[in-house]
Amino acid sequence: MIKHLLTISDLTKNEIDAIFEKTSFFKERQTRRIPHNPLIGKSIGLIFDKASTRTRVSFEVAMHQLGGHAIFISHRDSQIGRGEPIKDSARVLSRYVDGIVIRTFGHNIVEEFARYSTVPIINGLTDLHHPCQVLTDVFTIIEKKGSYRGLKVAWIGDGNNMANSWIEAASRLGFDLAIACPDGYLPDKDILERAKKEAKSKIEIVKSPKDAAKDADVLNTDVWASMGQEEEIEKRKKAFKGYQINSEILKLAKKDAIVMHCLPAHRGEEITDEVMEGQNSFVFDQAGNRLHVQKVILEKLLNTETRNEIQEF
Numbered sequence: 001m002i003k004h005l006l007t008i009s010d011l012t013k014n015e016i017d018a019i020f021e022k023t024s025f026f027k028e029r030q031t032r033r034i035p036h037n038p039l040i041g042k043s044i045g046l047i048f049d050k051a052s053t054r055t056r057v058s059f060e061v062a063m064h065q066l067g068g069h070a071i072f073i074s075h076r077d078s079q080i081g082r083g084e085p086i087k088d089s090a091r092v093l094s095r096y097v098d099g100i101v102i103r104t105f106g107h108n109i110v111e112e113f114a115r116y117s118t119v120p121i122i123n124g125l126t127d128l129h130h131p132c133q134v135l136t137d138v139f140t141i142i143e144k145k146g147s148y149r150g151l152k153v154a155w156i157g158d159g160n161n162m163a164n165s166w167i168e169a170a171s172r173l174g175f176d177l178a179i180a181c182p183d184g185y186l187p188d189k190d191i192l193e194r195a196k197k198e199a200k201s202k203i204e205i206v207k208s209p210k211d212a213a214k215d216a217d218v219l220n221t222d223v224w225a226s227m228g229q230e231e232e233i234e235k236r237k238k239a240f241k242g243y244q245i246n247s248e249i250l251k252l253a254k255k256d257a258i259v260m261h262c263l264p265a266h267r268g269e270e271i272t273d274e275v276m277e278g279q280n281s282f283v284f285d286q287a288g289n290r291l292h293v294q295k296v297i298l299e300k301l302l303n304t305e306t307r308n309e310i311q312e313f
């Protein structure tokens with residue numbers, strides 16, 4: 001069966017832990033410039049309907065380092081942008097490439113791609129989920145704190161795609177998650193309910209950013225207006241006032257708390273420049289880890305023939 005990565009819930013806890021273990025190993029080898037080319041002769045397509053710096057570049061470099069090749073397909077200059085049906089595009093592209101990363105608006109678009117594709121589909125961000133980013137974030141937590149076990153993660157801000165993927169990660173992996181969002185901007189109801197039902201840890205919506213930050217090991221936020229919500233910016237700036245990671249909020253967290261942001265950040269809105277540049281912030285290491293985590297994801301999904309060999313690492 002083809003394995004797709006559309007949400008964190010597509011992976012079991014064991015699979016996620018195995019990804020983290022291999023990421024440490026591959027990252028260390030990459031740091032020492034030891035070549036690792038399991039994807040020689042393989043290609044991926046990168047279909048992006050939204051802007052990207054990290055996701056696009058990290059996937060392109062990841063494929064290059066693994067010995068394969070990436071083809072960027074912008075909606076502006078492919079037939080997808082001119083309305084060729086998804087079910088046709090999926091079947092055509094599956095005949096050329098070995099995997100497809102998609103960044104788009106509706107989550108139904110990646111689901112439809114996956115239904116018709118005969119190669120793995122990787123979600124590079126939809127309005128509902130951002131699984132590659134959150135897998136990277138949890139890997140970064142392991143690097144900085146040794147483990148995600150027993151930690152309290154705070155989410156302060158919009159209940160957006162990132163928040164939804166964090167909810168699924170907390171449920172799958174079993175760490176506590178306290179979420180503070182303004183009224184009307186809560187995470188997806190179905191995702192939250194399902195995650196809470198399956199979770200062994202505490203996943204809760206709390207009243208204020210202060211409640212979320214209290215004794216937290218990780219403080220996490222994201223922009224107040226995501227891609228596609230540009231027209232709501234002014235309204236959102238009012239609604240999100242106070243939902244900011246700043247030095248007062250940081251003081252409420254544990255002394256050695258780490259601050260995370262998937263980037264790009266809007267300093268002065270969801271996070272202050274002081275905190276972003278401060279000693280608790282690891283946002284650039286977090287961004288850097290996209291490359292290493294995604295290399296493992298690509299190898300896992302694309303390299304079915306050598307899977308047994310990989311498991312021996």
Ligand code: CP
Nearest residue numbers: 052053054055262263
């Ligand atoms: N964090 C993230 O996905 O960044 P890009 O939008 O630059 O890809």
Ligand code: NVA
Nearest residue numbers: 160222226227262263
């Ligand atoms: N929530 C943001 C994340 C960007 C990486 C957005 O969707 O624009």
